[in-house]
Amino acid sequence: MHRAEAQLSTSENVGLLRTKDNYQMDVNAQDLPNTGVRSDSPLNKIHHYHVTQNFAPDIMHDLLEGVCPLELKLVVKALIDKRLFNINLLNSRLVSFNYGSGDNQNKPCIFSASSMTNPDGAPGQNAAQMWCLIRHFPLMMGDLVPEDDEHWELLILLLKCMDIIFSPVISRGDTVYLKHLIQDHHQHFLELFVMQGN
Structure with a gap:
């Protein structure tokens, strides 16, 4: 999928x-802008x-140090702007x-004004701090946000996805539900932050 198309896609196109074959063709083409492959790994x-056969995602890097800091920063900024x-x-x-004894060692760092404009998300939070912050954020700030707030709904969708992703055991039904949650989440994110130009 071309990068421009991938940025607007909400689900996997099998x-x-x-x-292995089309990857090798892309390596041989040596056409990074069109193939997305610089060289053989x-x-x-x-x-x-x-x-091409690595199916081991890394939820710490993908979510706790990737999606979560960026999305939380965007949602917090939107709620502050409102x-x-x-x-x-x-x-x-x-x-x-009160983080409780389980999360007391992983208290999140405070936000600085400059962190709201930093493109890297919520700087200063390590993965454990982000895990603590993202789970407790609705309890910390939820009383100030209307239930139907579109940015809040995005954060809740992310948390629903994370409930399944971080679960030690899931069913086949959970994977189907997760697929739809992720698609809804991605579509909502695009509507809020890409298609509106925010």
Whole structure:
């Protein structure tokens, strides 16, 4: 899938998944802008391994240090812009919140004004802090946000996805539900932050 198309896609197109053969064709083409492949991965030298057959996602990097910091920052900025709360109140609640003994070691860092404009998301949070923050955020700030707020709904969709993704055991039905949740989440994200130009 071309990068421009991938940025607006909300679900996987099985017909476009890489195989060993089409990956090798893209390596041989040496056409990064059109194939997305710069060169053959050194990992392919590992016996019985190929990057097109790696189905081991990394939820720490993908979610806790990827999607969550960026999305939480965007949602917080939108809620602040709507004047539902300000950064001082957010930080006051972050500091005074009772995280309990399980999360006491992973208290999140406070937000700075500059972190709201940083394209890297919520800087300063490591994965454990982000896991703590994203789970407790609705309890910390939910009383200030209307239930039907479109940005809040996006965060709730993300949390519903994470409930399944981080679950130690899931059913086949959960995977079907998750697929639809992810598609709804991605569509909502596009509507809020891409198609509106925010």
